[in-house]
Amino acid sequence: MGESLNLLPAGFVDFRRDAERNLPRFLFDYIDGGAGAEVTLRRNTADWEAVQLNQKVLVDASKMDCSVELFGQKLAMPLVLAPVGMGGMTARRGEVQAKRAADAAGIPFCLSTVGICPMEEVAQVSDKPFWFQLYMLKDRGIVQEILSRALAHGVTTLVFTIDLAVLGTRYRDIRNGMAGGLGPWGKFRSGALDYALHPRWAFDVGLMGGPHGFGNIAMYVKQSRNPRDYLHWTGTQFDSSVTWKDIAWLRQVWPGKLVLKGVLDVDDAKQSVAIGADGMIVSNHGGRQLDGVSSSAAMLPRIADAVGSETTLLVDGGIRSGQDLVKALALGAKAALVGRPWVMALAAGGEAALTRMLTLYKQDMRTALGLTGAVNARDVGREVLLKA
């Protein structure tokens, strides 16, 4: 994807606008959309917007510090790039570009099981560690092999996603034929015509950016050539029978940090602590799974009240700016993850655009710290919020 940007993006809406222009419709919708009527998707952003910061001035903001400690690692700001399946389709070798941008910004990148670039390729970017996200496969032998590869390639933190026992119904993907179906006109609309209308992407990613398989599992997926074959394979291999027993097994076999992603219930949060997970991500999968559930912003303070002192809490879903990062810290998270923002930025202008987006998050965060009197990210608590 070209590095030139017409209008300089100043925030998420601008990166999204440029991504929409550059990407084929089916791919933009796959990223942008959520499950069902997208009620939870909208709630995720609306509920962060509704959290009000309390302005406090004349507090010597000259020594601002956005950095935090997370799992023994220093982060330049409390932000992690969330695992995004097929994220690498938004720009040429997308996850490699994302890892470079994350390294430069001093934050972790988390690679999805169903990312495009294999962990071996991502590991070559630098010797800075990255995170790996795992979906449980029925074949535990393959899972163990994946974990050994991850360990060998410097993965320190394993994110295990627990909210995909069944796949959310995503209307946009159904309409675009991502979930199968489509008549002859639909196939043409989502294929040849869509590519012709987005020639830059078609050349840069479609033609030059291969291979387009799911790099981490390609060796186990025999005779699969395109994302549709891979989606079919994952549909048969993803294990929907996973319970806490499997988490206990994972805790035994994985020696690094274990983070459970997709906790949205106080009892589940307590169970995660009891089973020995090092942390959890309060998340509804970016509104892509069960439409109608609460936003992560609404659940975070309740979960923080219940288990915040016993674990490392992270949150994702609807975080769109540095102000949102401060709100997430205030409500009990140690850091937040973003999914759509980083892939939209990559689609907008590759690594350069993503680097710009991360700079904007940090600038916004500095403004929020400086004008709430918090100054140091490590000290942010509920006092930076307006009392109800």
Ligand SMILES: Cc1cc2nc3c(=O)[nH]c(=O)nc-3n(C[C@H](O)[C@H](O)[C@H](O)COP(=O)(O)O)c2cc1C
């Ligand atoms: C296109 C897309 C693909 C995703 N793929 C995965 C995935 O492979 N594994 C996973 O655990 N979460 C996945 N997620 C969820 C994200 O990790 C994250 O929870 C979510 O995007 C956060 O919400 P946000 O996009 O509003 O920041 C995906 C999200 C999107 C938008």
